[in-house]
Amino acid sequence: MTEQFSSAQVEDLTSRTEAFIREEVMPSEPRPGEYLDSAHRADLMRRAKHAGVFAPHAPKQYGGLGLPIEHWSPVFQAAGYSPIGPSVLNCMAPDEGNMRMLEAIATPAQQDRYLGPLARGDVRSCFPMTEPHPGAGSDPAALQTEARKVDGGWVIDGHKRFISGAIGASFAIVMARNDAADSVTAGSTMLLVEMSNPGVRVGEQIHTIDRTIEGGHPHVYFDDCFVSDDAVLGGPGLGFRYAQVRLGPARLTHCMRWLGLARRALDIALDRASARELFGSRLQDLGIAQNLLAESVIDVETSDAIIQRTATLLASNPKEGTALSSVAKTYCSEAVFRVIDRAIQLCGGDGVSDGLPLAQYLNEVRPFRIYDGSNETHKWAIARRKVAARDRQVAAGASRLDRIGEQSYDRS
Template identity: 40%
Template sequence: MTGTAQHEFFGVTERAREIGDKVERFVREKIAPYESDKRRDHHGGPTEELLHEMRGLAREAGVMTPHIMEDGSHLSQVDTAYVLIRSGLSPLGPLACNTMAPDEGNMYLLGHVGSDFLKERFLGQLVSGDARSAFFMTEPADWGGAGSDPSMMKTICRRDGNHWVVNGRKTFITGAQGARVGIIMARSEEEGAEGACMFLVDLPDPAIRIDEVPNTIDNSMPGGHATITIDNLRVPADQMLGEAGEGFKYAQVRLSPARLSHCMRWLGACIRAQEIAVDYACRREAFRKQLIDHEGVGFMLAQNWIDLKQAELMVYWCASVLDTGDLGTTESSMTKVAVADLLMRIADNCVQVMGGTGVTDRTIVEQVFREIRAFRIYDGPTEVHKWSLAKKLKKAWKAEQ
């Protein structure tokens, strides 16, 4: 697989190599053929029928949720990188193997913060792949709610006996349609519990209304990205995730590795897009020679190879930082910015090399291009991460004066 040797430098375990290589074979041989399957919903995402069929194959192959062990423990982030990159070799691979957002991040958060009760009630069905989940944080701009700035959160929760009552709106909630587990973030103004709170809920719930599921540039995830109204949702107090008022801290527990996981999966997709583009350029002839022998084409593919190596290096570097126990917000921001930009250039070059074929659905290249474009926004736009990094530079400068 072109572009994967950094794992040797960062010490991927033999166990992870065995798992990752098994995942790669499964995705290439069993899941890639589904890329032309016509079972898609109104916005182009895989239907639940298609998802369940692919997950059935993953269970048979022993690659369902491969980064979480039978005892509930997780692979290290470095080992996870080796596995998730390979699951991403097809846009459908992470769905089939249950390594896709938002489920992967939600499982990570619940595993690290959830009580034994919450893990038993909600986590098992996610790890098994029997249920999908959604993470309710972003809010509509026309409502003045939280987007990249979670401190603007307007969804409110208040105590009512042994329950909390939640009211508000959410938007771009990936996979909400069809999800069976939700993690809802809301703001408390209760004395002694001020701040953000998180709640685990069963879905669907009549108090959670899907207003619309817009068509978006990406369509790799079932359920789309819904806009939601939450109207007097009653949640038992024991379904609060962690402590009241600590929601922003828990969000960082989830978001830092989740950003990195996105990088892992889409790196795998770009590795595959590069393979397709190289194959095309070596087979196609123009002006009496193969396309790859034209510098304008060959140089793009050579740059892609370089960019793949740089992206891989960033992924493993950030993973190694997270494995030290550091929250890794700085490193995950840097990696998200750098890898998203590198992968965007790779995907664009692949489309360009393939010409007219590159913008058709005859291969996954055009989809990878669309997915990477969306990735540059999701989990924090590039500009927000750069702004955060600039603030840290300023803070460090002040400390030195």
């Protein structure tokens, strides 16, 4: 259960997180293109626990701070100021999203077995949902992996791909479809599966341009994988419904973390603009540079506002908050990319070299326009929801508005 936090407590936690990231994490960042060593990460996690900034979102009874979602944004942004910060503070995908879902719908026994070790940072997890074509990707209805009901449990067969964090993960939350003939309730089902299960095989790695998610993005195969009945998370046939508990907040926390990195990029650009002189003036005094800086400030502040609005709505009205998270994800993923791209432009040749981390930042945030549903899919869903809402208003006679959009005015 989340704790009650005052604004002063949130500000204090944010300040302490900022200090920890600057003093402990940033000096330990690997060179651009390299991964954080697991032993080094474990040491930094111990330091984060000692500093009282570890797992801010996780339940207090499992070693977290119990921060409610409406207060996550400033803390997650502070963590995201370093590309390895969220991993060190144990608020990185996919574990953070899995923790929230386990907290919301797992049984007490499942929470003790899976949520506790995950929240304490003892293990990592993954969320196998995406599949090779023609399986599930942006369209979850295309789910191909099957879960068949058998005596005493379930048998899973399927091929998943691009499963973030799967290498070295302790367990998976697997999304599979089940038919009416195999279950009391047809649909999709989520199942908790130990990665050590003999029916699970981690396959070939998919090499991507991002580096911050420990465990990569490999293929994962389920071949005659048996799990007992107590492995069902939430309930048979309810997988898609319960996945919404995870997907909306997970989109938003990506926005929070990457906005923190955009702030870092803007700070780098400001430092360069202050120090660099061109044509007898400092770069920051030239109009074209000022325009780039101003546009980045606008993108940062607008992203911050929509993130906070969505987080507040998720706390009070999860259905509407999940819908708005599509807007936040689409806008922020594009805005963050723009901020970092402008920082590179302002830093010139150094911006595209490994002398500065900006090029790697661009590599980290570029996939976000694809991860958690492509932006094109989200835009389609955003438009579809808006049209459906308008149709309902018209049908109810509550949106007459004198058909303003269709009027032609007689100006004779």
